[in-house]
Amino acid sequence: MRGVIGEVEEKLRAHEYKMTPKREHVLCVLLENKDKHLSAEEVYNLVKKKVPDVGLATVYRTLELFSNFDIIQSMDFGDGRKRYEFSTEDKDGHRHHHLICVKCGKIIEMNEDLLEDLEERVTDTYDFTITDHELKIFGKCRECALKMKKP
Template sequence: MPVKITMEDLKQKLAGPQYKLTPQRKIVLQIFLDRPSQHLSAEDVHFILKEQKCEIGLATVYRSLELLSDLNILNYLDFGDGCRRYELNDASPNEHQHHHLICVECGKVLEFTDDLLGNLEEKIEDTCKFKIVDHQLKFFGYCEDCQKKRELKS
């Protein structure tokens, strides 16, 4: 079950001698807090910043996203289309992330939260002597809207 993340939680993750919650990082994080279920690229974040009249360069956005991903504040996502996307990491510790349903027609991404792979993980761990700590699962297909459009064309 996703947990509600606040800016204060994120400040604590960035607390330490190596990292600071710079004004730029705070603004980038706020974009994800305001859009908790969206999967945003660096270009998406930069576009939102420009709409908000924030003068943060694209290179700064990229660096911020990489750092926040390295710190597990954001999850890096690859949906197979060559575009790196990020989402807020809202899973409780020791809990699996949600899965993604990706429409190959319009690119819409839906989230699926049920974790049905527990038995498979146990079998893999027993058979391969491999301790699984997490997994990602992506399904590619057609969303409901695109299915309807395809039916109308036929």
């Protein structure tokens, strides 16, 4: 975890920002929950357990700052709230995709790039250089689908 904190600190310093203790606490909460897609309110509640005097506005500003410098990425899974995760790109510069259960809200990460052929067609047909894409597929997870089948 120290290595990631150091990398983020360097990135902030390169843009003339400091890694304050409260920013570090927000970062630690994100690192401790990197398998989840936390909302700002969830991040705030987890940080508040460690630092009772942190304000919601501080958490929002920190998340926005981290997002601006591509430390984290924000996304909307259709529930009306931004959710955050660490920015992870593969060697081609693409991020993973998400399967979202419309019944229970479960989010499953998909690391396959299913859009390579489509990207080629778009590039060739429209002379458009694609730098990234995001795919969200909505449906029902296995557990919810099984519950629907039971009498």
